[in-house]
Amino acid sequence: MDWGMKNRLSRIIRPDDGRCLMLAVDHGYFLGPTERLEVPRKTIAPLLPYADSLMLTRGVLRTSVPAESHVPIVLRVSGATSIIGEDLSKETITTSVEDAIKLNASCLALSIFVGSKYEHQTLANLAKLVDEGEKYGIPVLAVTAVGKEMARDARYLGLSCRIAAELGAHIVKTYYCDNFEEVADGCPVPLIIAGGKKLPEAEALKLSHDAIHHGAVGVDMGRNIWQSDWPVAMIKAVGAIVHRGADPKEGYGIFLKEKEKDKSGQKSPQKVVKTVGRSASFD
Numbered sequence: 001m002d003w004g005m006k007n008r009l010s011r012i013i014r015p016d017d018g019r020c021l022m023l024a025v026d027h028g029y030f031l032g033p034t035e036r037l038e039v040p041r042k043t044i045a046p047l048l049p050y051a052d053s054l055m056l057t058r059g060v061l062r063t064s065v066p067a068e069s070h071v072p073i074v075l076r077v078s079g080a081t082s083i084i085g086e087d088l089s090k091e092t093i094t095t096s097v098e099d100a101i102k103l104n105a106s107c108l109a110l111s112i113f114v115g116s117k118y119e120h121q122t123l124a125n126l127a128k129l130v131d132e133g134e135k136y137g138i139p140v141l142a143v144t145a146v147g148k149e150m151a152r153d154a155r156y157l158g159l160s161c162r163i164a165a166e167l168g169a170h171i172v173k174t175y176y177c178d179n180f181e182e183v184a185d186g187c188p189v190p191l192i193i194a195g196g197k198k199l200p201e202a203e204a205l206k207l208s209h210d211a212i213h214h215g216a217v218g219v220d221m222g223r224n225i226w227q228s229d230w231p232v233a234m235i236k237a238v239g240a241i242v243h244r245g246a247d248p249k250e251g252y253g254i255f256l257k258e259k260e261k262d263k264s265g266q267k268s269p270q271k272v273v274k275t276v277g278r279s280a281s282f283d
């Protein structure tokens with residue numbers, strides 16, 4: 001592996017422990033102003049010191065993250081669909097590799113939709129992006145999106161993750177499921193998990209712990225951090241699980257302790273962004 005590729009990967013997966021805490025704030029690329037991410041700059045700022053890397057689009061990066069920030073950027077470069085559109089799987093590559101280089105991206109992220117109507121298009125997008133990434137030494141994170149008709153089980157996720165790795169993805173993001181070790185065993189590149197829908201904090205911490213225990217190298221977590229009433233406490237607790245080997249009970253203890261100090265809490269009633277059910281589901 002070339003020096004540039006190795007160097008960028010080491011900014012995403014920490015070489016000291018082989019783990020990764022990626023903060024996902026890219027949801028607006030098809031969901032619009034997602035609850036508690038309505039003003040991205042306000043959501044991101046207090047969490048930035050605790051994230052190993054930040055996953056987002058170029059629009060939010062340019063408008064909502066200080067250029068002086070040292071946090072490595074995982075740039076979402078697929079999209080051009082919306083939650084009210086025809087089909088979420090109809091994604092294309094939305095950002096050139098040249099623009100990603102201008103933005104000093106450490107990694108490129110793109111979704112694949114295995115088993116969907118536009119499966120071929122999204123897998124071809126991945127192959128093309130890997131070619132571009134290899135040319136410039138930029139790793140690619142493949143996100144295994146799940147359509148509403150797909151079972152989120154080890155068989156389906158294992159299939160998606162393996163295909164992503166076979167097409168050259170350097171890291172794969174998927175969902176945690178029963179028998180997750182089968183998914184991890186069948187995927188020859190590092191796996192990270194999405195947090196998914198907001199859960200009670202103790203459950204989200206257990207999810208993070210179990211995923212790592214069964215083969216993930218870390219998390220790419222969004223809503224379970226910034227939709228918490230205590231987002232800074234939550235990211236610190238996730239960090240303890242990812243990097244310090246805390247078990248779920250210890251992680252929750254850290255959350256409870258940290259929430260007393262967390263001034264970033266948002267106690268206002270949550271806005272509900274209504275999603276129109278014509279498209280594939282997202283959770």
Ligand code: R5P
Nearest residue numbers: 024194195196220221222223
């Ligand atoms: C999904 O495609 C988005 O890329 C999110 O980044 C991803 O789902 C992780 O966010 P969350 O933890 O909120 O599921």
